[in-house]
Amino acid sequence: MPKTIYGFSKLSKSEKVEWLLDTYFEDKTNARILVTQYWNSNEKLQKLHDEFIENTITNYYLPLGVAPNFLINNMLYTIPMAIEESSVVAAASKAAKFWLDRGGFKTEVISTEKIGQVHFTFSGDQNELKNFFTTIKPKLISKSAPITKNMQRRGGGILDIELRDKTTNLNNYYQLHATFETLDAMGANFINSCLEQFAKIFKEEAESSLNGDLDIVMSILSNYVPNCIVRAEVSCKIEELQSKDIENPALFAKKYKQAIDIAEIEPYRAVTHNKGIMNGIDAVVLATGNDFRAVEAGIHAYASRNGQYSSLTHCSVADNIFKFWIEIPLALGTVGGLTSLHPLVKFALELLEKPTARELMQIVAVAGLAQNFAAVKSLTTTGIQEGHMKMHLMNILNQFEATSAEKNELVEHFKTNVVTHSAVVEAIENLRK
Structure with a gap:
């Protein structure tokens, strides 16, 4: 049977399934049973899932587990984690229990700035463009008021717009580099709507004010958010590290710091080291209905910000204090998107006592730090495979x-x-x- 098909999206779900079975499967009966047994018996709930994406044929399940006993800023949390990898939830739980009696996790949101850019080319005089931008900037903001008024009412909105000259990197290439505060929303739709409005006004005004061709290439938010930063840390006296599998706390602290130091300077180790951190982060991001691909991309870019890929976590051993911490960019939301649609996302957020976006940033950072602590602790003591x-x-x-x-x-x-x-x-x- 030919594999090319036209009008596939217009078929019903059952028709899509039958075409796939006829085209690709020898045992159509078992394949059909497999696909249909994952359909939800609640038709309303299944329809909701079908409409999340296009060409839905069935549901793909991941386990949703929980890691209890997380003491974060003196508040206890049970953290939901959606992940398929063995030992991730167990490791996070073990780390939470370890630090529960040692002061728990301390966190701080350092900044919450999001970024979007209008990319364009201009073939005329640079000074003329700069003067034009200075004149038009207030209008870009004021003409976007219908989009921003609700966000502004809650305390967010457009923070600033800059003209950035990138012509040394690419001929005639410039940006409108805009910063935003989106509060409890991740803000992708809000930012992109603002950017497209900027581009429309900028292009219209340029046609009557500038000599030279100005062409808008694209308008899009950035998932690199180096000014949307959260910090999480744990610390205790070195002797307080003693436990069933840490008989010599001073030796453990020394080896642990060495392991982190290696990850800071050796990219081959840093990639695996950070992957372990993302085991914890992605699991919570996914459970709470956020975009783990965006989070991954932004965090890994941040790990390379100094010109070499490096560890996201850091360790110090000084003045008889062991300290372990992480600082990462996290653009998360607790309203909009799947947060108000997916029943298990609602469940996860209620389990976390309905956090704000800032609170969720802190919880997610802690999950990553806990995961990394558990992994490096195993590596430097019993070995990770056991x-x-x-x-x-x-x-x-x-x-x-x-x-x-x-x-x-x-x-x-x-x-x-x-x-x-x-x-x-x-x-x-x-x-x-």
Whole structure:
């Protein structure tokens, strides 16, 4: 059957599914069962999910877990995490419990500025353009009032607009670089609407005021938000680090700092180090209906801001104090988008006691810091595979379709044996002989 199809988007969901089954699947019956069994039996809820994106055929589930005992600025939280990777929720929970008795996490929102840009080219005189911009800038802001009035009423809006000359990088290339405060909204739609309004007015006024061609290339927000920063940290006296798996706190603190120092100067380590941080961050961002791809892009750009990709977390050991902290850009929202539509997003936000965007920034930063603390603690003590593979054990058993009885026996067996894929396979085979 030919794989090209026209008018696919106009088909009903069932018709889309049947075309896919006819075109790509040998066992159409089992494929159909798989797709349809993930449809929600609540038709209203399923219709809501169908309308989130285009060409929906079914739902793709991720586990939603929780990590309790997070003490953040002297308030206790249970943090929701949507993620498929084994040991992430367990590691976050373990880190939360570790710091619960050591003062918890301290956080601070440093700034909340968002950025958008109108990209354009101009072939005329630079000084003439600069003078024109100075004249037109108040009009750009005032003519955007219908878009900004509701945001301004709540205390947000346009902060500033700058003309940026980028002609040394690209011939005739300039920007209108605008900054915004969007409060509890992530603000993408608001910012993009403002930018398109700027571009429209700028182009119209330029036609009668400037000599030379001015062409708008595009108007779009930036997901790089280096002035939308949150800080989270933990600290305690070195001797207070002592625990079941930290017998020598001074040695642990020394090795821990060395591990962070390596991640700060070695990109190959920094990428994996930061990926672990994002395990915690992405899981909470996804659970709360925010855009984890935007968050990822902005944070990784921030990790490269000094010309080399580096660790997002930092550590100091001085004056008998161990301190571990993170500063990251986070553009998040608690209103708009999926936050008011997806039932589990509403659930997650209520679980977090309906945080503001600033509060959510702090919670998410803590999740990333906790995840990283747990990972580096394992790396510098027991090694990371021991805990990770024990959490991964159930996935391996499910791959081999282990029965409940087999799972119970093998879980007990691996309480005192090292979990590796080959060891689990061997144990299953021996059990089934």
